Amino acid sequence: MKILVINSGSSSIKYQLLDMENDSVLASGVIECIGLEQGILTHKKAPDTDAAIKIVVEQPIPDHAVGMHLAVDALTHPEHGVITDASEIDGVGHRIVHGGEKFTTPMLVDQSVIDGIREVADLAPLHNLAHLTGIEVAQSIFKCKHVTVFDTAFHQTMPAKAYQYAIPYEIYEELHVRRYGFHGTSHKYVARRTAELLGKPAEDLNIITVHLGNGSSLAAIQGGKCIDTSMGMTPLAGVIMGTRSGNVDPAVLKFIAEKKGLSIQEVEEMLTKRSGLVGICGMSDMRDIHSAIEKGDERAKLALDMVCHRVRQYIGAYWAELGRVDAIVFTAGIGENDDIVRLGVLKGMEPMGVILDEAANAKRAGEWARISTPESKVDVLVVRTNEELEIARETVKFVK
Template identity: 45%
Template sequence: MRPISFVCCAARTHVFNTLRFETKMFRSARQPNRNFAGSRQFGTPSKKEVVSRINVLVLNAGVRSVKYGLFSIASRPAGHDWLQKDSFLLSSGFIDHVGDGDAPSIVTAHVLGRSTVSYTAPKRIKDSGAAFVEIVSLLTDPKQGPISSMKDIAVVGHRVVHGGPMSKAMVIDAKVMDQIRKSTGLAPLHNPANILGIEAAQRELGHAAHVAVFDTAFHQTMPPESYTYAIPKELVATHGIRKYGFHGNSYKFVLQEVADELGRRESELNAIICYLGKGSSMACIERGKCVDTSMGMTPLEGMVMDTRCGDIDPGILLYLSDTLGLSPPELDELLNKRSGIAGMCGLSDMRDVEKAAIAGNEDALLAEQVYVQRVREYLGSYLVRLNGEVDALVFTGGIGENSARIRQQICEGLQRFGISIDPQKNARDLSSDREISTAQSFSKVLVIRAHDELSIALQSVGAVAESLPLTGTVALQSAAQ
């Protein structure tokens, strides 16, 4: 059966198939099939139950790398919902060192059931737009590609870091693009790369529906006391100055996984989620809703990161501007690209920092300690916010998932707060059992791998469904026509 493509608004006069689905989409089953965790397949659908499948391409255009995932998403007749457990990854990959000086661009691609391909691009890939062109050739390669034509893709979901006031995934039109551009000043490292990726994808896949899925949307449930800055309110009203938060797609997916792990509804859960990676943040979840997060109006606020400073006394910026004559662009470059862990010890990868710290490098040890201390400060704040009633403390992100040393240091001495981890569980392979807490721990401590791409794919399908005002239904046209 060929994939099914969404009919875009401009093509509504075409003849539709009679197959229609109600727009109550993205009430998905919560549990990915862990038997396929290694290959990141999320389940095998029953042929008797599946009505149709569509291919959804997810594009995550970052600052120095571009990731992608091609998903096959299924629907069952009962409820006509797009189901997470019946969705699986056809292909995934990433292009590293995009626009990274003179460094050669490294392309890595994996097709389900086949070997991983990795090679150095013949020419340096200058930006996320050029990276998308390379992705197109990978997906349609006669020998390695999972699809024969880009027309087999119905929907493209784009991760967009900052969406300003956008509170959910949106089908991209002129107004949505305008809002993304307006938000560029709030995410100067990320949004420009996101925009280039969107523009390139729209050129190459003009037939597909394109959806922006915002990192900031998950945090729109924060109350005013959490997102308000103590500056003149007229500035807030005029310029939209407030805390927005980021990594929302990861938090959304991880919260679903926590609910499933504990056998609870999301609306019942209090959780503290630590997304620890190159960019690090934390989220405080009360009754299934985000009530606070560490990143702010921009991804610069909060914890220490690889090259970002995190929380800093604003007076330091005034001092540097006055004494060194640094301009706003120079301050931006200093705080976003030359600070953080790299600024303290010259290393930006936490794996390298840990090795250096263990070997006795004092700068690396201090950087590690500062990083951990900042996490613990936010952890303490959120424990108080939740009155000590925390169902789960969760680690995710590259560092959170892979560094037992960092997890151990963060949780050191928290037994009196109801948080205790088992050193042996913490050090083992966590692919099958994600709990690292002791039997005596009041709060479950979990390590959960985030699948941002699947979350983006499902949200994208739901957004397309909602955008087509066909009396509560979505008409679909077969790609075979």
């Protein structure tokens, strides 16, 4: 069974074709700069193998329909393609950023689902409307079942005490202002994979998943269900990220706006695109920050320390919520690859039963690795996330 996973953005389309007989990636690609003067298609055949083939096509891509047809051309090309015809695709899974309170599980696409995604689009206007465009174009090409998988769905098991804001209740009722959380597909996949690796039912485990990348979030997962997560109504909340501030005192927005003569939109743009790591030290890539620290850059050191401090705070809070922690799991770009950040986050947790194996932590994890010692009372793992595989698996359920 072949499943195509699509993530349609406002000016891009990411895709991955998977063979669900063995969960292998047949091809992947990204179409960028849609609607600009010059677009780019980057396509990879068998990207995870030694026989990988990469091609790059540069041409004007005026809209998503042209972009999607380019992807089909690449997937069916005699040399770097992996199928002969679009009809070989058995199902299409669509990543949707925001499902609001309306969508708590993956859904088979029909008119009511399309209307529902549009209804909650004001919670993520740039993303959801682009997703709808992607669905419309894909449905015109691929005559199979289409499934939506929502980033927010996994966190919909949070109790009201965790997702409510302490604002007038009628604001929540009218505008649905609450905490939703994001990266849910990643947290769900990693938690399930952790249970498999530990050889225990997910229902018996309490896990803290630590998704650290340019965007970062943590989740407290009890018995396979999320009971709390660090992001809020938007992905701006929580820990410090590449360009996002994470949590700040809400009154800071008014203070900065008045002192700097900025609108609320301009302050939000600052907190979203010019804060976080880049705001502290001018760099958003953790590799650059480590290099700067080695050269004595004090602000780079401050940025690293702040990130580790905030992540450790959330781990402590979720530990208190869960009562017992069986595993702490790092994932995503920084979580999977940055041993310095992992060490900084876990440093000093030995009295809590977390004992890091520094030699194991310093090695490349690959698909997964245990980086705690046998004496550690809590398993500490690094698990490579795979959101596309999770979306594909959910799509298969509907196709079958």
